[in-house]
Amino acid sequence: xxxxxxxxxxxxxxxxxxxxxxxxxxxxxxxxxxxxxxxxxxxxxxxxxxxxxxxxxxxxxxxxxxxxxxxxxxxxxxxxxxxxxxxxxxxxxxxxxxxxxxxxxxxxxxxxxxxxxxxxxxxxxxxxxxxxxxxxx
Numbered sequence: 001x002x003x004x005x006x007x008x009x010x011x012x013x014x015x016x017x018x019x020x021x022x023x024x025x026x027x028x029x030x031x032x033x034x035x036x037x038x039x040x041x042x043x044x045x046x047x048x049x050x051x052x053x054x055x056x057x058x059x060x061x062x063x064x065x066x067x068x069x070x071x072x073x074x075x076x077x078x079x080x081x082x083x084x085x086x087x088x089x090x091x092x093x094x095x096x097x098x099x100x101x102x103x104x105x106x107x108x109x110x111x112x113x114x115x116x117x118x119x120x121x122x123x124x125x126x127x128x129x130x131x132x133x134x135x136x137x
Contacts, residue, residue, distance in 0.1 A: 006030070006124070007117040008057075013050040020046045022124065032121050039064045039077050044124050055088040055118045061126070084126055088118035 008018070024030050025041040032042075046059035062081040069076060090113050 006120045008048055008055060008120060009117040010050060010053065010055055010113060011116065013048060013055065015050070017050070018046075018048040020048060020120075022120075024124070030121065032125055034125055037066045039066045042124060044120075046120065048118075053090055055113065057084070057086045057088070057118065057120065057123060059084055061124055082126070084123045086118075086123045086126075088113050 005022075008020070022044045023041045024032065024044070027034060027038070027042070040063070042061065042063040044059060044061045046057050049056045060081065060083055062079070065078045065080050067076055067078050068074070
């Protein structure tokens, strides 16, 4: 899967929204670098909605992490699945050049649209289950 396949452009989302599924076997080729090694691909299913000038993404991400027991160091597999939800919005603009603005909690949870699109790679690498996280390194 090419990198550009993960970008959802705001102006390409129809009024009824989109459904998008990914099976990512080559993480490095997709531009995804995880903190945890995986066994097999990452599978992601998303519903994508346009809300004015924002994009809302909800869905599920699944993968199998390859971990190591802490005492005997034997490897084992652990299924990680999580529901994800993300909101993408245009970056906030300053009213004046030196104006400082304290971010509200809801502003911290919004990811920026970049060149008019939402890059889904960050939320693909976000899931965690029982303390096992796939977060980007």
